[in-house]
Amino acid sequence: MWYSTVLTLSPRPRGFHLITRDVQTALPELGRVQVGLLHVFVQHTSASLALSENASPDVRRDFERFFNRLVPDGASYLEHTDEGPDDMPAHLKAALLGSSLTVPVSRGRLALGTWQGLYLCEHRNAGGARSLVLSLHGETNG
Numbered sequence: 001m002w003y004s005t006v007l008t009l010s011p012r013p014r015g016f017h018l019i020t021r022d023v024q025t026a027l028p029e030l031g032r033v034q035v036g037l038l039h040v041f042v043q044h045t046s047a048s049l050a051l052s053e054n055a056s057p058d059v060r061r062d063f064e065r066f067f068n069r070l071v072p073d074g075a076s077y078l079e080h081t082d083e084g085p086d087d088m089p090a091h092l093k094a095a096l097l098g099s100s101l102t103v104p105v106s107r108g109r110l111a112l113g114t115w116q117g118l119y120l121c122e123h124r125n126a127g128g129a130r131s132l133v134l135s136l137h138g139e140t141n142g
Contacts, residue, residue: 002135005134007134010129014125019120034140034141037138038110038134039102039137041132043130043133045099046087047130049099050121051119072089093123
């Protein structure tokens with residue numbers, strides 16, 4: 001079985017946001033897959049995806065602080081500033097983290113570890129709605 005859909009997430013503030021439930025809700029077909037893979041792709045160059053700890057909000061804040069220190073807004077060495085001081089840093093952060101994730105599916109569920117969750121990493125101050133392509137492939141139970 002192959003299934004694909006586009007999930008449009010409402011605008012979120014800059015930061016790291018758990019989206020595991022959003023993805024699962026957008027894929028009721030997931031429950032039929034006994035073994036397979038889910039590929040998640042963000043269709044933007046200033047947002048990214050990550051897989052990390054899902055319980056403590058401190059982790060999400062620490063991610064944001066780390067990446068802001070690694071690639072600060074308005075850095076003097078950046079040339080691309082047409083869309084504001086957060087634009088080029090957002091592109092760099094997205095390139096570092098990546099635009100896709102592949103997660104195994106087992107017995108109708110994402111085969112995530114106990115403390116793992118999917119993140120949308122919003123790197124712009126006003127990034128707007130974000131579109132994710134969800135592609136599910138696997139063997140169903142009938």
